[in-house]
Amino acid sequence: MDLDAACTALAAALAGTGPAIELAPDGTPVPVHAPGLAAGTAAVVRTSGSTGTPKATMLGRDALAASSAATAARLGGEGQWLLTLSPNYVAGLQVLARSVHAGTRPVVTDLSARFTAAGFTEAAAGLTHRFRITSLVPTQLHRLLADPAGDTVKALRRFDAILLGGARAPQELLAASRWHGLKLVRTYGMSETCGGCVYDGVPLDGVRVRLDAGRVVIGGAVLASGYLDNAELTAAHFGRGPDGTAWFRTEDMGELNGGVLTVTGRADDVLITGGVKVSAAAVAAAIEAVPGVDAVLVAGVADPEWGTQVACAVVGSAPAEQIRAAVRAELGPAAAPRTILALDELPLLSNGKPDRLAVARMLQAAAG
Incomplete structure (x- = not known):
């Protein structure tokens, strides 16, 4: 430079x-x-x-x-x-x-x-x-x-x-x-x-x-x-x-x-899954509290049955079922992520922020 x-x-x-x-x-x-x-x-x-x-x-x-x-x-x-x-x-x-x-x-x-x-x-x-x-x-x-x-x-x-x-x-x-x-x-x-x-x-x-x-x-x-x-x-x-x-x-x-x-989350981070409103920020906070989670990004992916399903990309060693159980206990069953994608690290933009669009595409692909 x-x-x-x-x-x-x-x-x-x-x-x-x-x-x-x-x-x-x-x-x-x-x-x-x-x-x-x-x-x-x-x-x-x-x-x-x-x-x-x-x-x-x-x-x-x-x-x-x-x-x-x-x-x-x-x-x-x-x-x-x-x-x-x-x-x-x-x-x-x-x-x-x-x-x-x-x-x-x-x-x-x-x-x-x-x-x-x-x-x-x-x-x-x-x-x-x-x-x-x-x-x-x-x-x-x-x-x-x-x-x-x-x-x-x-x-x-x-x-x-x-x-x-x-x-x-x-x-x-x-x-x-x-x-x-x-x-x-x-x-x-x-x-x-x-x-x-x-x-x-x-x-x-x-x-x-x-x-x-x-x-x-x-x-x-x-x-x-x-x-x-x-x-x-x-x-x-x-x-x-x-x-x-x-x-x-x-x-x-x-x-x-x-x-x-x-700051509690973005105005557009509310996911409606099966008619239930779920805050992506609240889900992320619950997952971050799980031991072994280093980073997480939560997004909604299209689902033919639920309209939108809660999904997340996680960096760390926490088991998927432990993550689901923690979110279920904190926020209820609708908030528990159906798709959990384990990554070595989150993809980043050049400014160091997580690339949310890239992660959303990865989660959609993983959800099938």
């Missing part, structure tokens, strides 16, 4: 002295001059497409600055970042943007190779700043803690903050992180909110969260300007309240308790 070229182009875009850019997976900056580009746009980021068609999200200079400032305020300072995620997605881009705002030079893992504990540990050794931060997805943290070497644990403990987001984090992984004394910060956000904007359930300064019929709606200065050349989709998700606050309607369902947000 040409770090200097990426950071130089991004710094110019953030300062308004250069064109808006889109970063390629290898970090190559590509100027964006589309007719529908919103004024003040610094970067265009395409959503991962893990559940549908990718969208081009326009991130403004002011929104990225607000996000960086709020992140630094919550973490207790600015510092040096370790980049482990592809810069063409928002989590990777934000590592570079926050570094530009902080005036520090990030260290980059080998993004062209498979993420490994050895590669992470070697890259972390190149950090020189007193205050150190990185951003990981659960799959990466799992690989680091599956059978950790002493040097890897030492490197992880040296971070003042390890942001963890992008996907559901199993309780077993969170427990292992606590056992090793890691300074983990669970983040929630998406491309449309300049990445993580809720840390450990609490919105960053300047970020507002409310629920609309259980749907998570996020407001504040960190919001994107909309989707490039897609006015209809922009109007469906973005808007302003009577007080001028910008709001974004997410695809997630959640609960608010004392100002703390808990």
Whole structure:
């Protein structure tokens, strides 16, 4: 990755002295001059497409600055970042943007190779700043803690903050992180909110969260300007309240308790099997609690008798019948997965998130 070229182009875009850019997976900056580009746009980021068609999200200079400032305020300072995620997605881009705002030079893992504990540990050794931060997805943290070497644990403990987001984090992984004394910060956000904007359930300064019929709606200065050349989709998700606050309607369902947000699942994750509604997120949570389960992804597959049957891909050593029994006891017989596909690891997108569409196709094939 040409770090200097990426950071130089991004710094110019953030300062308004250069064109808006889109970063390629290898970090190559590509100027964006589309007719529908919103004024003040610094970067265009395409959503991962893990559940549908990718969208081009326009991130403004002011929104990225607000996000960086709020992140630094919550973490207790600015510092040096370790980049482990592809810069063409928002989590990777934000590592570079926050570094530009902080005036520090990030260290980059080998993004062209498979993420490994050895590669992470070697890259972390190149950090020189007193205050150190990185951003990981659960799959990466799992690989680091599956059978950790002493040097890897030492490197992880040296971070003042390890942001963890992008996907559901199993309780077993969170427990292992606590056992090793890691300074983990669970983040929630998406491309449309300049990445993580809720840390450990609490919105960053300047970020507002409310629920609309259980749907998570996020407001504040960190919001994107909309989707490039897609006015209809922009109007469906973005808007302003009577007080001028910008709001974004997410695809997630959640609960608010004392100002703390808990995301309970996607709005479209309810599976109807034999006329019974089943939450895919609840099934995943029940399976994650089974000893020997390292990772899981739940999806619905077409079934001629039931309409939809509950299916799951599981990484780990837990027996299928033990998984079914645990879900049956927790959620009832309708929620017990009829198809359980054992995998060595979940297929991933280039941003480290599970490839839900690929898994759904594998489950449909396995169900017959």
